[in-house]
Every structure is written in C-alpha cells, then in structure tokens.
Amino acid sequence: MRAAASSGAGLIAEAAVLADGWAALVDPVFGPVYSHPHAAGPDGVRAAAHPPAHPHLTIRQADDAVFVLGPDTETSAARVALIGQITVDLLHVRAQQADEIRGAEQRLHTAVLHLLRRGHHRLAADVLGGCTATHATVYRLTGRALHTAHQALWRAARPDVSLGDIRTLICLAGAELVVVALHGADGDPGPTGSLIARIAERHRLTGGAASPAALDMFATAWTEAGTARHSTAIGCLTSPTGLRTHGLIHAVPTHRLTAWSAAILQPLDRKQSRTLEAWLRTGSAHAAAGALGVSEGTVRARLRDISNRLAAELDHPTVQAQLLLALRVPASADPATSAARLPDSPVPTELLSPDKAERWASALLAPLDARLRIALRCWLKHRGRTAPAAAELGLHRTTLTTVLRQCGQSLGLDLSSATVRAELHLAVETIATPGDVPAALPRRGGRTYGGPRQ
Incomplete structure (x- = not known):
C-alpha cells in the first residue's frame, strides 16, 4: 500500500520483489507502462x-491494462x-483516484500551454512546480477521433503527465490535440x-512536429x-525534420558541432540569438516580430546589428543555412574563447572534411535525378520562394510546385520545414557542378518549358 501511494512504478516493483521474480503492467496497444526490472517489459x-502460452505466469486484467507477474519457481502458488x-x-x-x-x-x-504560447515560460515553469526543463518538442x-485519441494518449502517457512530475503536456486546443x-x-x-x-x-489523425526548441522560442x-x-x-506524424540519421546533427561528432557553433555565435547575446532563430525559422521579419512580441522595425534593426557582429550577409541562403545549423546545436558547456567567421564552403571543414561532406551530400540527395536536383537547387537559392525560382528556371509556377512535390516524395522529406531546406541547401551546394544551372535543366517540350528567362 505504501508503494501504491508513492507511484505505479513503485507498486509494480514491490510486487516483483515480494514474488522474488519480475512484474510488468502492459498496455495492449502501447506496450509496457511499468516493469521491474526494466528488461522484463518485452x-x-x-x-x-x-496468455495461454504462458501458464506459469500470473496474468490479470487491470482496468485498461494487463498485469503480468513472473514469480520465482520456489514461491508458493x-x-x-x-x-x-x-x-x-x-x-x-x-486508476479511480486518477x-x-x-x-x-x-x-x-491547458493553462500551462496558454502561458507558453504567450511567451511566459518562466511563469509556466512556476505553475508546474519549478519545472527544470529548458526545451520543448x-x-x-487533428482528425475526427480527437477525443478518443486524447484519452488513449493520456492513459498511455500517464507516468509523464500526472501532477507532481509533469514531463509531457497533453491538451485539446480547439480542433487540435x-x-x-x-x-x-x-x-x-x-x-x-x-x-x-x-x-x-x-x-487516423494528421500530425506535425517541430524541432526541439528553447522554451522562450515556443x-x-x-x-x-x-x-x-x-x-x-x-494517419501519419511528420517528424521534426524527417532527416533522421541523414542530418548533419547526426553525421558530425557532437564535440565538433558544439565547438563550432559556440565559436560562430560567440558575438551574439541571448536576445540576438533568439531574434536570429525566430527570423530563420519563420522566414520573415513580420512573422518573427509576432513570435517575439516586438515590432517588425525592431526585428530589422536587430538583424542589421547581428549582420555587423557576425560580419556576414544574412540574405545569403548559404549563410542562413549555416546559422540555422549553428542555432540548432545544444549549447556548449565551455563558451568559445574567440569568435569564428562563417566559412565559404557550404559544410564547414571544422565539421566534415571535403570528401566526407561530399559523401554525406551524395547519400542525402541520391534519390534525385539531374532535373529534380537543378530545380531544387534554384528554389533553395531563392529561399523557398516559388515565383522567382520558376522565372529563372523558365517554368510555370504550377509546374515547379509539381517538381518540388516530386522532390519531397523522392527524398521522403517535408520541404516546408526550414530545417530541412537549410540542410538540403548545404547538401546541394556541396555536390553542385558547373552543369547544375537553370540553363541545363532537361526539357520535355511543350509550352510549360519556355527556357530560362534572360
């Protein structure tokens, strides 16, 4: 009873100890909720x-879950x-108390979610009882079965959502879970x-996820x-970037990334880094102003100051991609002693050698043929704007949209993500050849392909 009053995990552990064996509480859909020892979950x-295949075990229904007890052979029945x-x-x-x-x-x-959306992350932490989390995903x-999914998710994630040690917020916000x-x-x-x-x-829900972000960038x-x-x-959930192990965050050793990021961002204070990240993630000063709660003019003034401090042209797509990569890296415990300039090569040599960078980029872009790669490169050079990219390629905007959809499907990536576009830009520029230009775009004939505009 003392264990049950403490936590569900404590109760399962106490049952295992009393039986001189192991115990697990299993959700039929989502797997082990608690297990002792941890390896007993499977x-x-x-x-x-x-159950019929395991007559030596004690298997009991416990509300929406199943309790399984594996006693020692010498323990009496x-x-x-x-x-x-x-x-x-x-x-x-x-369960009744819950x-x-x-x-x-x-x-x-729901109240904590509202505080986070309005930028009151410190107050949100206080409401959660001094939560020490610094980042959030x-x-x-959305979908028709939101309420059913909400209850199922709440039940499955119960250890992380209960009062006292909240690590996961689960809310119904309008027509969204x-x-x-x-x-x-x-x-x-x-x-x-x-x-x-x-x-x-x-x-059958449709879901999207964001890259992990600091709470003040919620x-x-x-x-x-x-x-x-x-x-x-x-029925699908789009991952934060979709890049998984193909992303530079995973391809480069952590110590190299953190050292390089700290050196690049060393001239910026927290407010400037936050402004730069909001601008890069949202794609415009207007949207960044709304996220930061300041005027658009203030955002533009900060960006000019940031450009001077970094000695970099912020409108250059490669610079933007490199800065977004640097901002995504977890902060280094040892601050950089001196600042570093952004490199001329798309992938900094401090992270990967030229040969390794080319192998990384080639593997990432392998599903694309020359036509898709040229169109994607031009679109990324225009920072994801379809109209100017279509004009340079000599394509109709609808045609370019179709080509970009093919790129996303071939790569298995969400091209609307700023993170994805940044890494794709670094990759496509790394392996670009003199022939990867709009004039060399393979033509299929017809009125759609009028040739690039001069």
Whole structure:
C-alpha cells in the first residue's frame, strides 16, 4: 500500500520483489507502462498478448491494462495468487483516484500551454512546480477521433503527465490535440514521438512536429509544428525534420558541432540569438516580430546589428543555412574563447572534411535525378520562394510546385520545414557542378518549358 501511494512504478516493483521474480503492467496497444526490472517489459508484452502460452505466469486484467507477474519457481502458488490479487486491487484504486483528478490535471495542462504560447515560460515553469526543463518538442494533431485519441494518449502517457512530475503536456486546443514534451537542451523528448506516431496511425489523425526548441522560442516551434501538419497524410506524424540519421546533427561528432557553433555565435547575446532563430525559422521579419512580441522595425534593426557582429550577409541562403545549423546545436558547456567567421564552403571543414561532406551530400540527395536536383537547387537559392525560382528556371509556377512535390516524395522529406531546406541547401551546394544551372535543366517540350528567362 505504501508503494501504491508513492507511484505505479513503485507498486509494480514491490510486487516483483515480494514474488522474488519480475512484474510488468502492459498496455495492449502501447506496450509496457511499468516493469521491474526494466528488461522484463518485452516478456510482459508477449505474455499479455498470448496468455495461454504462458501458464506459469500470473496474468490479470487491470482496468485498461494487463498485469503480468513472473514469480520465482520456489514461491508458493497461494502467495503468488495473493500478491497478484492485491496488486490488481491497488491498481484499480490508483486508476479511480486518477480519474477523479484528471479534470484538474487537464485544466492545468491547458493553462500551462496558454502561458507558453504567450511567451511566459518562466511563469509556466512556476505553475508546474519549478519545472527544470529548458526545451520543448511540440506536436499538433487533428482528425475526427480527437477525443478518443486524447484519452488513449493520456492513459498511455500517464507516468509523464500526472501532477507532481509533469514531463509531457497533453491538451485539446480547439480542433487540435496538442502534445508538448518537456526536456533538457539535449533535445531528447524520450519515447513521446513514437507513442504519438502510434496514436496518429491508430486513430487516423494528421500530425506535425517541430524541432526541439528553447522554451522562450515556443511560438516558433508552435508555428513549425502546424506547418508540418498541413503537409502530412492521414494517419501519419511528420517528424521534426524527417532527416533522421541523414542530418548533419547526426553525421558530425557532437564535440565538433558544439565547438563550432559556440565559436560562430560567440558575438551574439541571448536576445540576438533568439531574434536570429525566430527570423530563420519563420522566414520573415513580420512573422518573427509576432513570435517575439516586438515590432517588425525592431526585428530589422536587430538583424542589421547581428549582420555587423557576425560580419556576414544574412540574405545569403548559404549563410542562413549555416546559422540555422549553428542555432540548432545544444549549447556548449565551455563558451568559445574567440569568435569564428562563417566559412565559404557550404559544410564547414571544422565539421566534415571535403570528401566526407561530399559523401554525406551524395547519400542525402541520391534519390534525385539531374532535373529534380537543378530545380531544387534554384528554389533553395531563392529561399523557398516559388515565383522567382520558376522565372529563372523558365517554368510555370504550377509546374515547379509539381517538381518540388516530386522532390519531397523522392527524398521522403517535408520541404516546408526550414530545417530541412537549410540542410538540403548545404547538401546541394556541396555536390553542385558547373552543369547544375537553370540553363541545363532537361526539357520535355511543350509550352510549360519556355527556357530560362534572360
């Protein structure tokens, strides 16, 4: 009873100790909720799925979950039955208590979400009882079964959403199911992403996720998650970048990334870095002003100052891509002693040698033929603006939109993400040849292809 009053994990651990074996509480859809020892989780899932195949185990239904007890062979059957029955009864009591306070918990989550969206991240941390999280990963989902999905997700994520140690916010915000994973600067939201992906698939929801962002940049992460959701198929969750192991964050050793990022951003203070990141993520001074809560003129004045401090032309697409990469890297524990200039090469040699950079870029862009690669390069050079890119390529805007859709499908990436576009730009410039120009775009004839404008 003392263990049950402490936590569900403590209750399962106590049952395992009393039985001199192992124990697990398993959700039939989402897998192990608690297990002791931790490695017993898979055994519990298999036993819950096929009870007749495991007659030596005690398997009991506990509300919406299944309790599995694997006792020591020398433990008496009567003792095992008693442990199993008492554990299930206590699980029922905990579930009833959780149902009674669920309304208050959910109202708290909604209130904290509103504070984060309005830029009051310190107040949000105070409301959560001094939450030490510095970053958040935002997920936004929509669909017909929102309420059912909300309850299923709340039940599956119960260890991370209960009062006292909230690590995940789960809210219904209008016509959306919103999940916010709170974590540290390492950008690891834990198993939340895979859990939400299963919820989206099971309940036919359309979901988008943002790249991990500092809490004071929550507004830009919110916008990014919404943008990603609009380009997602039903039943799918678009990952923060879609790049996975192909991204530079994973291709470059962490110590190199942090040292390079600290040196590049050394001239900027926190306010300037925040302004630069908002501008790069949103794509315009107007949108950045809304995210930062300042005027557009203030954003432009800050950007001019940032340009002078970095001695860089911020309108250059390669500079933008390199800066966004630097801003995405977790802060270094040892600040840089001196500033560094942005390199002329797309991928800094401090991160990858020219040969390794070319292999990285070639692997990332391997699915694209010359026609798609030239069109994508031109579009990225124009910072994702279709009209000027179509004019330079000599294509109709609708045709270029179709080509870009083919690029996204071939690469399996969401081209609406600023992070994706930045890394694709660095990759396409790394392997560009003198022939990768609009004039060399393969033509298929017809009125659509009138040749590049002079």
